[in-house]
Amino acid sequence: MAIHHALSGELIDIRPLGAAIETTRTATLYKTQHIEVFRMVLLAGKQMPEHHVAGEFTIQCLEGSVEFSIGTTRDIMGPGSLKCLAGGVPHSLVAIEDSSVLVTLLLHEA
Amino acid sequence: MAIHHALSGELIDIRPLGAAIETTRTATLYKTQHIEVFRMVLLAGKQMPEHHVAGEFTIQCLEGSVEFSIGTTRDIMGPGSLKCLAGGVPHSLVAIEDSSVLVTLLLHEA
Numbered sequence: 001m002a003i004h005h006a007l008s009g010e011l012i013d014i015r016p017l018g019a020a021i022e023t024t025r026t027a028t029l030y031k032t033q034h035i036e037v038f039r040m041v042l043l044a045g046k047q048m049p050e051h052h053v054a055g056e057f058t059i060q061c062l063e064g065s066v067e068f069s070i071g072t073t074r075d076i077m078g079p080g081s082l083k084c085l086a087g088g089v090p091h092s093l094v095a096i097e098d099s100s101v102l103v104t105l106l107l108h109e110a
Numbered sequence: 111m112a113i114h115h116a117l118s119g120e121l122i123d124i125r126p127l128g129a130a131i132e133t134t135r136t137a138t139l140y141k142t143q144h145i146e147v148f149r150m151v152l153l154a155g156k157q158m159p160e161h162h163v164a165g166e167f168t169i170q171c172l173e174g175s176v177e178f179s180i181g182t183t184r185d186i187m188g189p190g191s192l193k194c195l196a197g198g199v200p201h202s203l204v205a206i207e208d209s210s211v212l213v214t215l216l217l218h219e220a
Contacts (some may be wrong), residue, residue: 006194008196008199009180009196009199009201010194011185011187011192011193012192013191013192014191015189015190016190030168034166035166037168037192056144058140058147062190073119075121077121080123080125080126080172081121081124082124082139082147082212083119083121083122084116084118084140084145085119086118086142089119102192104168104214
């Protein structure tokens with residue numbers, strides 16, 4: 001099945017998935033030449049090992065809780081937590097509970 | 111008083127303001143050469159007349175509800191509603207309830 005990406009101006013539902021989180025996959029919600037917006041689902045215990053991305057990005061916890069680490073600095077992110085990161089910063093994530101996060105990633109920086 | 115902008119990686123609280131919404135102003139949370147993230151407070155009845163911005167942006171309702179219009183297309187955005195817009199699209203907003211929204215705006219597009 002083709003994945004639906006929203007069009008400019010289209011209403012996108014990013015409310016908590018609740019019980020559906022167990023069967024929902026990470027999905028891109030919107031993508032252009034300059035920006036990609038995706039909801040990442042991380043079930044409890046799931047890790048994203050240290051990595052970095054070229055572009056700046058924001059990450060917002062929509063539900064659950066995740067531990068977000070930059071080097072030795074660790075923060076717990078729950079609903080209503082947001083971080084904005086410069087490009088190229090190594091970081092890692094681990095889900096403490098079943099969690100979904102919204103990532104807004106800048107693609108082609110000048 | 112100087113307005114504090116978050117640093118890269120800093121934890122930012124975007125939970126609903128609740129009763130404090132009446133005394134909270136729109137504020138930039140994070141700003142770089144490429145991106146500006148701000149929380150806009152719109153009390154009930156407040157309008158933002160039709161306008162456009164050069165860069166692409168996303169807008170997410172954090173609390174309350176706003177009517178977001180693009181031409182004759184109107185959508186009600188409540189908590190967990192997101193829209194991603196191309197640059198240059200004329201749009202307008204009116205707050206139905208006391209509301210706060212998170213805007214992520216791309217500044218210098220290639």
